[in-house]
Amino acid sequence: MLELTGITKAYGGRRVLDDITFTVGDGRMTGFVGGNGAGKTTTMRIILGVLASDGGAVTLNGTPITAADRRRIGYMPEERGLYPKMKVLEQIVYFGRLHGWNAEGARRNAVELLERLGLEERMDDTLESLSLGNQQRAQIATSLVHRPELLVLDEPFSGLDPIAVQTVQQVLADAAADGAPVLFSSHQLDIVERLCDDLVIIAGGTIRAAGSRDALQTEFGGAVYEIEVGGDIGWLREQAGIHVLDFDGGRARFEADTDAARGAAVARAAAGGDLLRFGREHTTLAQIFTEVIR
Structure with missing residues (x-):
């Protein structure tokens, strides 16, 4: 080393x-x-x-x-x-x-x-x-x-x-x-x-x-999440503590006020039986670099 x-x-x-x-x-x-x-x-x-x-x-x-x-x-x-x-x-x-x-x-x-x-x-x-x-x-x-x-x-x-x-x-x-x-x-x-x-x-x-x-992407990445369901996800705009940035049919990007609010949204999608994908939005090195040296 x-x-x-x-x-x-x-x-x-x-x-x-x-x-x-x-x-x-x-x-x-x-x-x-x-x-x-x-x-x-x-x-x-x-x-x-x-x-x-x-x-x-x-x-x-x-x-x-x-x-x-x-x-x-x-x-x-x-x-x-x-x-x-x-x-x-x-x-x-x-x-x-x-x-x-x-x-x-x-x-x-x-x-x-x-x-x-x-x-x-x-x-x-x-x-x-x-x-x-x-x-x-x-x-x-x-x-x-x-x-x-x-x-x-x-x-x-x-x-x-x-x-x-x-x-x-x-x-x-x-x-x-x-x-x-x-x-x-x-x-x-x-x-x-x-x-x-x-x-x-x-x-x-x-x-x-x-x-x-991976650690730097987690540390410096923004708290923006991506979710995809089998049906329409328009209901996410009415979910407490959730701020939808954009959505198209069953896909959406959002921010959450708290971990609990985020968890509630994911749980609702899963309860409907049509949750296909959920995760933090990928943060590029260029975005991390810009944030770190700012």
Whole structure:
């Protein structure tokens, strides 16, 4: 488990990170979201040791993270950092060897990854000859070629078309399924919501919310409910303590003054024998994000 505790960072007297505290669990996909300048990249660079924090601690499995630990991290920066004149396969192998793999093992890993990422026909092409989306796939391969025990990815889905997004999602999900903690940032909230197990929301250098996706949807979601019955649900408008937002035939969205009022409405629908569906309205990550940083 990766854990950040009380991380602070300031530049010229301006604090850009203030008491950053969150965890990334083994086998968990953690989405790290925030606006431009919120502190995501600075936090990631501190995890990697590229920047030093002014205070706080980064630990891996309960002990301070070391240079040896960081060699086992797969990192992808937001800015592309590959060699444009170098062939794709050659440089993926090169990065694998930098992390300690021998030539044969690094090549085997690189070929497998490039095939999974849909670049098998471009292995012998130079990076600069690839589209921006394919360059992004190659960069993702460099972060995975040494089979890291932890992944830290800054905007891994940037520039990818929908098919490529699905491919990369599966590759990252497989890494998590093998037990690796995965921390990734993205401005594409729909992808984060679909892929992540946990969320960390940062704004102005502070953590505004952190926890499992389901827990945050419950905590920050509005108390709007959806109900569907087999007949007409017009009676719900006359139900005490219920405020119908909209309805169409047997479907309705409503708010309730109290849990008792909500329960009475559901009980009435069930007593009629035609209750088909009832639940809290789904709250999107975009709605949670907007509410949290407001």
